[in-house]
Amino acid sequence: MNRPLRIAIVGAGPAGMYAAGHLLEGAGGTWLDGRLQRLVNRPVEVDMFERLPVPWGLLRHGVAPDHPDKKQVQQVYEDIAARPGFRYFGNVELGVHIHAGELAEWYDAVIHAVGASGDSALGIPGEYLPGSLSAREFVAWYNGHPDYRDLAVDLSAERVVIVGNGNVAMDVARILSQSPDALAKTDIATHALEALRHSRAREVVLLGRRAHVHGAFNNPELEELGELPGVDIVVDTGGLDGTHESLQGLTDTATLRKITTLQRLAERQPKEHPRRIVLRFLSSPVQVLGEGRVQGVKVARNRLERDEAGQWRALSTGEVQQLDCGLVMRAIGFFGQPLPGLPFDAVRGVVPSEEGRVLQGGQVLPGHYVTGWIKRGPRGIIGTNKKCARDTVRSLLTDADAGRLPTAGTLDAAAVENRIRERQPDYVSQSEWLRLDDAERRAGRLEGRPRMKLTRVEEMLAAAHPPQG
Template sequence: MSRPLRVAIVGAGPAGMYAAGHLLEGAGGTFLEGRLQHLVKRPVEVDVFERLPVPWGLVRYGVAPDHPDKKRVQQVYEDIAARPGFRYFGNVELGKHVSVAELGEWYDAVIYAVGASGDAALGIPGEDLPGSLSAREFVAWYNGHPDYRDLAVDLSSERAVIIGNGNVAMDVARILSLSPDVLAKTDIADHALEALRYSRIREVVVLGRRSAFQGAFNNPELEELGELPGIDIGVDCGDSGLENEIFQEVMDDSSRRKIATLKRFSERPTQGHDRRILLKFMASPLEIQGEDGVRGLQIVRNRLERDNHGQWLAKATDQVEMLDCGLVLRANGFKGVAVPGLPFDAVRGVVPSLDGRVLRDGEVMPGHYVTGWIKRGPRGIIGTNKKCARDTVRALLADADAGSFPRTSTLDAATVERRMRECQPEYVNLAGWRRLDDREIQAGRLQGRPRVKRTRVADMLV
């Protein structure tokens, strides 16, 4: 039998774990073109490197704590991690403990699945004022990401404004508005729960620049708002209204469902709750105002205008409004950041690639691959990364078959482990992660919660 194919994967989020799953496919093979097929023709060994001690990326640090069902996918990753040939090196950061050049020398191939850990800029004055945070930072804070556990989140004003109305904005609106007693049953980070208990925010405005039928949220996320206990929902569509005949011309089934939901919300009598989410459409942010902190957001109302391709665009009017608020959360998108040693497309925030193969100056960098958000940009749900990873793994295996990897020998598993002990003596293996997982779950059980997250790296090394 030929020696095992040795692959390093950087990033233990969904994309990295699905890539590991495809490389270590089970006895059944991989579902492809309508049937199970075997992609892998020789033994494979996979080492996953993750900068945090804990795995699963945004499933742990992105998915909202009040959506525990969406975190069940962790079990799929646990099953992959339990397969022969899988090893985990947590608390190991590419660019700090190990480099692209080293991984390229140690392995036949490297797959980068590092996600998107930056923010798209909004480009308005006041963006950097204290009290103006990206939704990415805020989400990482309430989910207990160690880099953000000490983030200053000011919840002392009565109104918060979220710029953008995609699904991340919906998550953030719920977390800011739900009763702490509801959140106390989730795995929200303790520091966030404590801060939210003292929150004075009573109105969360979710700002969308386009009209109601063009809302970036998905239908289930929108409909869920109407079910939240103790929260009134308001709708402000500006001039475009909800019955606009323009809509009839262009709406598909999904946008018709959005409009029907929004109509239901707007016709519902106010329940008199002391918390409210206001969905405000057809308005763009102009300036975040304040001196030593956010005091308000100036917005401009938009009107719909048709472009040369027949698309309805939101164009600014001269109608300006001021929203007093002490917290602005910018939910206008994540953005990938450069990986030291790899080429980077700074405009798109991705590592340039073709069929998952990394491109440097338009040429394939043999043996280097990407998958997930760092390949496609920050779009798509967890499941989208499964196909994305499969496409990358197919390219990698085709290159293995074609003998196009740059080197013929690799470091064996024991030598890599020895090197890791030298580069990062505090690396966390699978057993270390499972110990921590057990302790978090046990601590949660005592409080009737799924888990109590540890939020400092030092406390995660058990």
């Protein structure tokens, strides 16, 4: 029989898992084009390396806890992980325990699927005062990411300001505004639930740089805000009456739907509910204010002007208003981080690539591939990563078929396992992850929740590893 094609994947988020799925499905020879049939009939083995003990990336640590339906895709990843040829090495970090160059020697090829773990910056004074966080950090905190377990989240002031109005901003506004009793039925991290129970935040203000028509949210997320029990929605209506130039001649149905929802929400009479969410438009923060910690934000009123390409851009009118608040969150986008040993495009925050093949100085770096947010930038829903991973796997298998992979992989499965055990004795195997998963689900069942997430690496390792002796 042919020697197996051995692939390392770094990052067990959606993109990495879909890549594994395509590779292991390809072994059946069913989905790739005819030219690759011969190759895919060769057995494929995938070793998945993940820096956390737990897999699934932003599906676990990004997707909002009150959206359990979106988390059902986890079953797909569990099925992929159960396929013959798949191995999981959790708690193993590229750049710490393993390195890109050596993976390319040990394996026939490496797929990097590490996501985007940094933030875009506002570039305004006071941006990094205590009490000014990125939405990425806050989301990771309420979802129980161990790196953010001890994040200082001060919910003692009445107003929270969120910069940005995309779906992540909507998630954050919902989590801050809804009843903790409703959240108690979800898999939200217990430390976050406790903090939210004591929250004094009564008003969440979302600042959109441009007009209503440019709101980055999707309509279902907007409608969901309007349905939150005990929460008034206040919409800044300037330019929403249909007379603003940016609304003229609009035909895009998704945008028209959002405008209709905004109009409906704007017409609703506030009911003096205990909490409210304020959607402001044409508003940009120009300074985060405070002595030693956040006490407010200076917000400029914008106007719209068309640029040379005919696109609307926001320009300050010079009118500035101060909003008192105790917490400011930047929800203006994630940004990829460089990986040791790999090229990086610092402008786009991605590893440069062409059809999934990593490029160094414009040339293909043989044996290295990318998929997911580190390839495309932080855009797209979970499903987008499936096609993205498929394109990358197609390139990889095409290269394997054409003899363009640089080495034949110097370590077999047993040798890799020995090497990883030497480097990281506390790695978490697939069966150990299943143990941990089972412990979380069992603890959740006792509380009427889908799972009780473990939020410290030590707790995760204790649940994963069988007791000694």
